[in-house]
Amino acid sequence: MSPLLQGIITVIVGVGGCVGYFFLSNLILDKVIFPPRADNPGRNINRANLVRPWLFLFPAMAALGLYLVYPVVGSFYRSLYNRSGDEFIGFGNYTTMFADNGFQIAFFNNMLWVLVVPAAATFFGLLVAQLTDRLKWGNIAKSLIFMPMAISFVGASLIWKFVYANNADIGLINAIRDFFGASEPLDVLQVRFWNNFFLMFILVWIQTGFAMVILSAALRGIPEETIEAAIIDGANPFQVFFKIKVPQIMGTIVVVWTTITILVLKVFDIVYTMTGGNFGTDILPSYMMSYMFRDDGRATAVAFVIMIVVLPVMIWNIRQARAEMR
Amino acid sequence: MDNIAGTKSSLSWAVNLSVIFLVVLWLIPTVGLLVSSFRDRDQISASGWWLSPFAVEQNFQAKIPAGEVRQDGEFFVIEGNIFSGGEGEVIRFGGARSNPTVAAAGETAELTRDRSLTVQANGDFVYRSPAEIKRDPSVYYSTATPPDFSLDNYQTILFSNNMDIAFINTLTVTIPATIIPILIAAFAAYALAWMDFAGRGLLIAMVVGLLVVPLQLALVPLLQFHNSIGIGQSFLGIWMAHTGFGLPLAIYLLRNYMVGLPRDIIESAKVDGATDFQVFTKIVLPLSFPALASFAIFQFLWTWNDLLVAKVFLPSNAESWVMTVKIADDLLGSRGGDWGILASAAFISIAVPLIVFFTMQRYLVRGLLAGSVK
Known part of the structure; x- marks a missing residue:
């Protein structure tokens, strides 16, 4: 069938x-x-x-x-059990894992992702939301920037593989370098440390739309009188934005930030398709996938570490939800 | 609000320009992929997609017939036209595979063993050698070929690479995994929104907490569970997994929406003798359509685009590959350099989500706004 x-x-x-x-x-x-x-x-x-x-x-x-x-x-x-699952080894998986250099790299990179991606996506989202707020063609612009949300991480990775291609006739990055006189093409995904940022940008590209949609709705919800009053008092557009608007949507900004943070801790697709975790780009979810089907003890230990990192956000969310219900 | 004090026209220009800049920046990668997917594979590596409307300089190889050699003093000479009667314009040429475009048209290239080669722009060549020419010498030349757009890549990937099977598999995973959780969640959401019972607040808090549980945790124990009850890695397993993973968001979204429905309608229906089951099916469910649509779109996009769950819960043979697995594990590995195939495969996999996205964006936005924990 x-x-x-x-x-x-x-x-x-x-x-x-x-x-x-x-x-x-x-x-x-x-x-x-x-x-x-x-x-x-x-x-x-x-x-x-x-x-x-x-x-x-x-x-x-x-x-x-x-x-x-x-x-x-x-x-x-x-x-708590060994690779084959028949022997209890206490926290053995955790101790060997914390001593593993690969895990340390993945953990460090993941923290880098957690710091950079939510910040960048929220920043770009807020920027676009504010800029398109009074624009005639704002909805079209927002719709186009929102579009990557519909694309799979794998599809997005392929799209960006073209941009990063190690060939000035295919990759836009190398074409621009070539235009400014670089002689040799550069494989940006193999540049240690900075390659992480090239991978992060893919997720920023996807998530900016999400941040933009939510923040744009929040900006619309700001009472008009507060803005008018500020303008009458002589505030310039930047002051209106930073001193009147941003403080009023701070709650929403935090929500967007944490939502993207949670996502960052789960996404393994981008690293998996772009570099396979090589060249020092591993993050926890992709590190876990490399042990999945091989060493379930180690894989579950990594998963549990991810859970522990997520836990504070989870508790915060529950408290928020309970406070809202009262 | 366009002409309120404080809005300067110079600033409005800056705003327009920066939005245009951002939109272009965001669109360029996708446009590049789309354009590339229609280009001939050799042209993709010969010139950037941003130059695709223009002619491409491509390298070709031709054999010079050694039979037409004639002697000119102490030299052996072959003359002729590399297009052999056809049309064309040589840009550069050379006599060695290692350096196929050493000289520009009209120049003379010095080759190994004191041989020399001259090719004119119209293709006329003169090949000189001090020694006798036994085998047909090769000439390499580059010429401008017109842009070549076609559906060839799509044909290759769909009909000889089993992408069609992967497409069907993705569809097979997606449809039940979208419909079934909606139904289960709708009943639960109704209970959490409109029924009074002890522990309701606790259950809602639990659902909110489960929203962020990393999927990674579920993989190993659930695969073991599936194996132990005989489902193993199969479509049934992945439907169940997606249903379970999608439920927290579904319950959360639907409950938030249902709670906002007017109390009067529901209470007057109950006064008129409607049971909870009737209230739910006849009043709450139809009124909740926008929320149902939002979640359906979310779950559809998520299951269609998912790689992780498909990798773990589906068998790892080629017949059960969904498109994301096919691209990530097969195409990127075995055809890593075939950009035309990769581009068209990616586009096939993102076409359906894009259509859903652009036609139902309204519901998606509404769902996003309701779904982020406030």
Whole structure:
């Protein structure tokens, strides 16, 4: 059976199954277990309503529990065992990993990514959002800068492989160097340390659109009176931007910043397709992939390190969400 | 607001120019890829895509027939035209593969063993040798060829490189992985938004927390789990994985939207005797269409563009490759230098997301605005 046909059948079975589950479970609850008849209809209705939320929640909670909560525990547990998984070695994977030069490079690079990418993407996003705010063709400009969001990391990497190509007749970078008189083409992806920044720029290119969309909406939400008042008081456009607008959207800027930070800690595609982690460009997710299928103990240990780095943001997010609900 | 005090026209010029600059900067890489994907593969390496509308200087090789040699004093000479009757214009030429464009048209190139070669712009050549010429000597020359745009690259990649199979596979992964989580999440979101029960706040907080759990954690334990229940690496496995990974965002987006629906409608429906199931299917679900569309687009783009989950949860044989895996693991490795193929493959893989993006941008933006934790 062709996979596509299998997929269509899965859609039908899955959708049918879901609808069937919800419909039937509600029906059984109302008609069989707690029928609003018998000697105590009121109590039965109340009981049914006590159970019903869990009927609605059960499939989602089961999937979340199995696919996201269990792995946190499961990964940690697995990371305490050796390569083949049959011998308990405590924190052995972690100690050998921290001593590994490859891990140190990946960790250092990842911190570099975390510092640079969110900052650059937020900066460009804010810049474009502000510049296009009053522009007649602003929406077209925003739409074009937003476009890379739709492109896969692999596709984006290929696009930039052309730009970085080690050949003045293919790569734009080398063509520009050639134009200014450089004799030999330069493979920018092999220039130690700086190659990281060339890879980072790909993610900045993708994420600027995201930052722009959110910040642009935030800029629109600023009360007009505050800006008018500042202009009447003689503020110049730069003062209006930095002293009136930016402070008012600081909360949104933080959100954008943290969202991109989380993303940076997960993206392995760019490094994997551009350099394969060579030339000192490895980051934690790609370092982990190089151990995946080879040494699950080490791979889960790396994953857990990523989790620990993400943890503060996670806690902060939960606190924000709870504060908002009150 | 265009003519308020403080807005200077000089500044407006600067703004326009800088936006144009940024847009061009952002577009150039993609445009380069698109243009390259239509160019002949030899032309791609001969001149940059930014020169593609112009003629390209390409190198060719021709054999001089040794049979037409005649003796001129102590020299053996061959004369003729390298285009052998055809049209063309020689720009540079040479007599050795190592240095194919040593001399400009009209000059005389000194070759090894005291031989010499002169080629005119119209292709007429004179080849002189002090010794007898036994084998056909080779002449290398460069000539301007007109730009060559075609769909050849697309044809090659689609019909002889199995990109069509990868395309179908991507589609196969994407469709169920987009539809099923929506349904499951919608019910859960309704419960979290409109039903009262103990622990609701805790569950919402959990969903928010799970939004940022790195996927990397899930890979090893879940693959083990799939292997142990007999699913292994298969399409069923990847559908389940994508469903699980997509749920937090789906629940979060949909709940935030549903909570904002007017309370009156839902309460009056309940007063009229509608059950929760009816309220959900007949009122909340239709009203939540914008949020459903937002999430559908997100999940579609994410599953279509995903490389990590596909690498881990799908079998690693060529028949099950999705496009991202095909490009990253196969094309970049085996055809790393074939830029035409790479460009067209990349474009095939990003065409569908781009169409979805440009037609449904409104919903995507709305989803982004609702989805980032405020």
